[in-house]
Amino acid sequence: MLRGTFVRFLGFAFSLALLLLVSKGAAYIKDYYVSVIVTCGIYVILAVSLNLINGITGQFSIGHAGFYAVGAYVGASWSLLALPRIADTPLLKIGTPVGDTINVIIAIILGAGAAALAGFVVGIPSLRLRGDYLAIVTLGFGEVIRVIFLNMDAVGAARGLTGIPSIVSNHDMSIFWVYGVAILVIMLSKNLIGSVRGLSFLAVREDEIAADAMGVNTTRVKVTAFVLGSAFAGAAGSLYAHFATGISPDVFDMNTSIIITTMVVLGGTGSITGSVLAAIMLTALPEWLRFLQDYRMVIFSTTLIVMMLTRPQGIFGHREISFASFKRRKRAVIGGGEAP
Amino acid sequence: MSPSLLQVENVTKRFGGLAAVSGLNINIQEGELVGLIGPNGAGKTTAFNLLTGVYDPSEGNIVFDGNSINPLKPYQVTKLGMARTFQNIRLFKELTSLENVKIACNLRSKSGLFAAIFRTPSMIENDREIEQKSLDLLAALNLSHVASNRAGDLAYGLQRRLEIARALATQPKLLLLDEPAAGMNPQEKQELRELIQDIRTRFNVTIMLIEHDMKVVMGLCERIYVLDYGQIIAEGSPEDIRSNPKVIAAYLGQEEAE
Amino acid sequence: MQALVQQLIYGIQLGSLYALIALGYTMVYGVLKLINFAHGDVYMVGAYVGFYACTSWLPFKELATNPNAGGTNILLAIVALLLSMAICAVLGMTIERFAYRPLRNGLNEVDAIFWGFAIALPISSKFGPLFSVKGGLAFIVIGVILGFLMRPVMAYMRKRIKLSSSRLNALITAIGVSLALENSGLLVFGSDQKFIGNLIPESNWNFGGIQINSGQFIIFCVSIILMAALRFIVLYTRRGKAMRAISHDIEAAKLMGIDTDKVISFTFALGASLAGAGGMMVAAMTHVKVTPLFGLQPGLKAFVAAVLGGAGNIPGAVLGGIIMGVSEAYVAGSPYSTYKDAIAFCLLIIVLLVRPAGILGKNVAEKV
Numbered sequence: 034m035l036r037g038t039f040v041r042f043l044g045f046a047f048s049l050a051l052l053l054l055v056s057k058g059a060a061y062i063k064d065y066y067v068s069v070i071v072t073c074g075i076y077v078i079l080a081v082s083l084n085l086i087n088g089i090t091g092q093f094s095i096g097h098a099g100f101y102a103v104g105a106y107v108g109a110s111w112s113l114l115a116l117p118r119i120a121d122t123p124l125l126k127i128g129t130p131v132g133d134t135i136n137v138i139i140a141i142i143l144g145a146g147a148a149a150l151a152g153f154v155v156g157i158p159s160l161r162l163r164g165d166y167l168a169i170v171t172l173g174f175g176e177v178i179r180v181i182f183l184n185m186d187a188v189g190a191a192r193g194l195t196g197i198p199s200i201v202s203n204h205d206m207s208i209f210w211v212y213g214v215a216i217l218v219i220m221l222s223k224n225l226i227g228s229v230r231g232l233s234f235l236a237v238r239e240d241e242i243a244a245d246a247m248g249v250n251t252t253r254v255k256v257t258a259f260v261l262g263s264a265f266a267g268a269a270g271s272l273y274a275h276f277a278t279g280i281s282p283d284v285f286d287m288n289t290s291i292i293i294t295t296m297v298v299l300g301g302t303g304s305i306t307g308s309v310l311a312a313i314m315l316t317a318l319p320e321w322l323r324f325l326q327d328y329r330m331v332i333f334s335t336t337l338i339v340m341m342l343t344r345p346q347g348i349f350g351h352r353e354i355s356f357a358s359f360k361r362r363k364r365a366v367i368g369g370g371e372a373p
Numbered sequence: 374m375s376p377s378l379l380q381v382e383n384v385t386k387r388f389g390g391l392a393a394v395s396g397l398n399i400n401i402q403e404g405e406l407v408g409l410i411g412p413n414g415a416g417k418t419t420a421f422n423l424l425t426g427v428y429d430p431s432e433g434n435i436v437f438d439g440n441s442i443n444p445l446k447p448y449q450v451t452k453l454g455m456a457r458t459f460q461n462i463r464l465f466k467e468l469t470s471l472e473n474v475k476i477a478c479n480l481r482s483k484s485g486l487f488a489a490i491f492r493t494p495s496m497i498e499n500d501r502e503i504e505q506k507s508l509d510l511l512a513a514l515n516l517s518h519v520a521s522n523r524a525g526d527l528a529y530g531l532q533r534r535l536e537i538a539r540a541l542a543t544q545p546k547l548l549l550l551d552e553p554a555a556g557m558n559p560q561e562k563q564e565l566r567e568l569i570q571d572i573r574t575r576f577n578v579t580i581m582l583i584e585h586d587m588k589v590v591m592g593l594c595e596r597i598y599v600l601d602y603g604q605i606i607a608e609g610s611p612e613d614i615r616s617n618p619k620v621i622a623a624y625l626g627q628e629e630a631e
Numbered sequence: 632m633q634a635l636v637q638q639l640i641y642g643i644q645l646g647s648l649y650a651l652i653a654l655g656y657t658m659v660y661g662v663l664k665l666i667n668f669a670h671g672d673v674y675m676v677g678a679y680v681g682f683y684a685c686t687s688w689l690p691f692k693e694l695a696t697n698p699n700a701g702g703t704n705i706l707l708a709i710v711a712l713l714l715s716m717a718i719c720a721v722l723g724m725t726i727e728r729f730a731y732r733p734l735r736n737g738l739n740e741v742d743a744i745f746w747g748f749a750i751a752l753p754i755s756s757k758f759g760p761l762f763s764v765k766g767g768l769a770f771i772v773i774g775v776i777l778g779f780l781m782r783p784v785m786a787y788m789r790k791r792i793k794l795s796s797s798r799l800n801a802l803i804t805a806i807g808v809s810l811a812l813e814n815s816g817l818l819v820f821g822s823d824q825k826f827i828g829n830l831i832p833e834s835n836w837n838f839g840g841i842q843i844n845s846g847q848f849i850i851f852c853v854s855i856i857l858m859a860a861l862r863f864i865v866l867y868t869r870r871g872k873a874m875r876a877i878s879h880d881i882e883a884a885k886l887m888g889i890d891t892d893k894v895i896s897f898t899f900a901l902g903a904s905l906a907g908a909g910g911m912m913v914a915a916m917t918h919v920k921v922t923p924l925f926g927l928q929p930g931l932k933a934f935v936a937a938v939l940g941g942a943g944n945i946p947g948a949v950l951g952g953i954i955m956g957v958s959e960a961y962v963a964g965s966p967y968s969t970y971k972d973a974i975a976f977c978l979l980i981i982v983l984l985v986r987p988a989g990i991l992g993k994n995v996a997e998k999v
Binding site for chain 1: 660664666730733734738742746749750752753754756757781784798799800802803804806807808810811814815817818931934935938942969970972973975976977979980983984987988989
């Protein structure tokens with residue numbers, strides 16, 4: 034038991050080290066590619082986090098950009114507004130490696146925490162609303178959050194915040210930070226759905242009434258899903274703010290929400306692997322299609338429709354691809370070959 | 374006399390102006406096997422929904438194992454030790470049989486969300502225990518061979534059995550079965566009767582069941598309640614019920630009874 | 632007081648427009664339980680048809696040189712309105728036929744070929760304009776290849792995994808259609824703002840200090856007439872009855888011998904023509920500049936109005952539209968005018984928390 038945890042921890046540490054190496058290697062690629070790679074990573078976090086709400090718990094939320102915005106603004110406010118006032122604290126000194134690292138971690142945690150709080154507030158209506166009604170309310174919450182930032186002078190209103198100091202914006206550290214968090218988010222989500230506790234989330238998706246009758250506290254599960262999903266989105270927002278060093282309300286508009294939702298559906302609702310792949314695909318594909326110039330978005334949207342019509346369950350459906358799934362398949366073949 | 378496990382006192386449930394169930398009185402002792410019968414639309418499933426907390430009673434009181442369950446939600450009622458199956462099977466169709474049972478098993482575990490997302494050793498231990506318990510339960514109900522099949526893909530009879538397994542996984546004191554024999558052939562019905570008897574002794578549960586098939590009810594139950602138009606019209610042993618003129622009238626219509 | 636009444640009138644006029652668009656959303660939701668995200672873009676197309684009709688297709692008289700041309704222009708404006716409605720109706724039916732029907736019935740050969748060519752169109756323009764030899768040839772070749780490849784690929788996929796189409800799925804398809812319309816709009820109409828001058832002599836009437844703009848008033852009246860016509864169709868014609876039957880229970884309607892596909896198509900045509908009329912009127916009467924993203928905000932607000940009133944409920948959509956318009960007018964006239972775009976959603980959230988199925992919607996509890 035302990036050994037399993039240890040191996041897992043070692044694996045995570047190892048992948049972080051590897052990531053650091055890759056990140057340093059990024060010094061040799063063009064800025065443009067680094068920015069595409071980082072954007073992919075941020076959307077991976079966003080898609081996986083929305084999948085927790087939509088795919089795994091079966092709630093119909095399409096306003097994820099709101100939580101992304103909350104994370105970005107709170108994280109940026111910390112670095113830009115709060116930090117200079119307490120910058121004398123030795124551990125938090127801007128410009129020193131230790132200070133910068135701690136600062137970014139605090140910003141990510143603050144962003145995630147604030148977004149989690151917003152997720153809790155949005156999660157409450159999910160108890161009363163279902164399906165399309167919930168969808169439009171979440172979309173509405175996203176818009177309301179954006180309009181509030183748009184009118185808040187403390188965070189620059191329509192101009193937004195600029196000049197956010199950070200090591201994430203450093204060319205050779207951005208990949209490390211973004212993908213470090215992405216790996217963490219994917220791992221935590223996989224842990225969740227791999228556990229018995231996580232099965233109750235799936236139970237709510239499958240049949241709420243039956244889940245309730247089997248002792249699943251559906252209220253708590255739904256709110257938890259919203260809180261967890263939005264916390265991850267908040268982390269992504271904080272990362273984005275520190276990578277781009279500037280944010281404005283229009284980055285977090287409805288289109289962003291819709292793109293994230295599309296990633297989840299295209300990848301297959303409920304499949305984390307699918308979300309990851311779809312996020313990378315949908316971020317990289319429009320970049321790759323740039324040679325088509327004006328026709329790019331037309332092709333993109335028609336392809337999207339055709340994907341939906343030919344493969345409604347998304348690329349992966351509910352399935353996952355991982356080492357464990359290969360093992361499981363083997364076991365199933367050995368153990369249970371005599372189905373009726 | 375031992376204290377009664379379930380006590381339903383004068384419970385009424387109205388939908389709009391219509392009383393689906395009125396003045397319901399049910400009393401179940403520990404260890405009994407009780408049947409609830411009645412013509413279509415008599416309010417049997419409504420009664421079950423009242424017992425399990427899906428509906429709140431408009432009037433009256435339900436006491437289960439010393440606790441009033443009026444204000445409780447279904448999951449809290451389940452936690453107190455009452456589990457049910459559904460008339461129209463409600464399995465988690467996309468999940469495997471094993472996962473279906475595991476979800477119900479999780480009710481009695483202490484493992485929290487934090488432990489789950491960080492995969493703490495205690496949670497892994499806990500999950501392993503639940504897996505073992507679930508597998509044992511599936512084995513006890515002869516479902517081991519379909520443990521890794523999707524629940525929605527199972528044959529009808531197996532789905533019914535899996536629902537019972539899932540309900541048992543919550544470790545209930547009282548098991549409510551809503552038409553367990555519906556849609557089964559005589560052979561399967563016979564098996565079901567044996568299964569219910571078997572469950573009762575092996576898991577030491579009190580059972581209450583709604584059933585249309587008289588053979589099943591009369592052969593299994595020690596005591597039967599008859600519901601018609603939302604009211605209990607008779608109560609007693611199968612022999613009493615069989616000869617009760619009110620019951621015959623309810624089932625066959627007034628003219629034949631006269 | 633006067634200002635309040637003035638805002639109320641603005642609000643009702645704006646609301647009637649929202650109601651007109653909201654009807655399309657609500658009818659489609661009623662029969663298909665689908666949020667037709669592309670509806671706002673149909674409204675945009677209606678505006679463009681209006682623009683082209685007024686500026687190049689129809690011989691409108693310049694009011695500056697012919698001060699008495701108002702009468703002729705009114706007749707032409709009616710023609711332009713009908714034209715917008717007709718073209719949008721066809722567009723609505725096309726969207727339903729090729730994007731939403733395959734969601735219900737599966738993708739057949741015709742759909743596959745259509746989408747093959749739809750993707751081929753922008754790709755082939757890489758090779759040259761559509762009407763050149765090279766471009767045309769590329770279009771046909773790519774279209775045929777894609778169209779005929781799609782069926783076997785899909786048949787293979789279906790063998791692998793059971794086909795199941797969810798609501799989320801339908802929503803993404805609708806979003807895809809919306810994106811496709813917007814971006815095709817950018818290509819076809821260009822991203823510059825289009826503007827129609829005064830077609831019909833405009834005047835401001837003054838009733839004791841309360842201003843009423845003639846253009847706004849015409850929009851209000853035409854909207855009311857169209858809504859009355861719709862009400863007649865839905866309540867008293869065979870098609871309308873079939874529509875209502877489908878919105879109650881599509882399966883039962885099918886068993887009763889109703890050709891559901893035909894009726895759904897008809898529903899889309901009705902809704903789209905109303906949106907087209909709205910778009911044309913806004914473009915021609917209110918000095919609003921038309922862009923390919925013109926339909927986004929009104930579409931969204933109209934959709935919120937439909938949900939507010941109770942999705943699927945026709946009087947609800949009108950009520951929701953009016954409520955939206957009035958509240959927006961009041962907020963726009965208050966010091967909080969920058970929150971104008973958020974008021975719609977705030978209102979919606981509050982209403983849905985109290986009545987989860989909208990103001991006039993029926994909340995159906997799931998049977999256990």
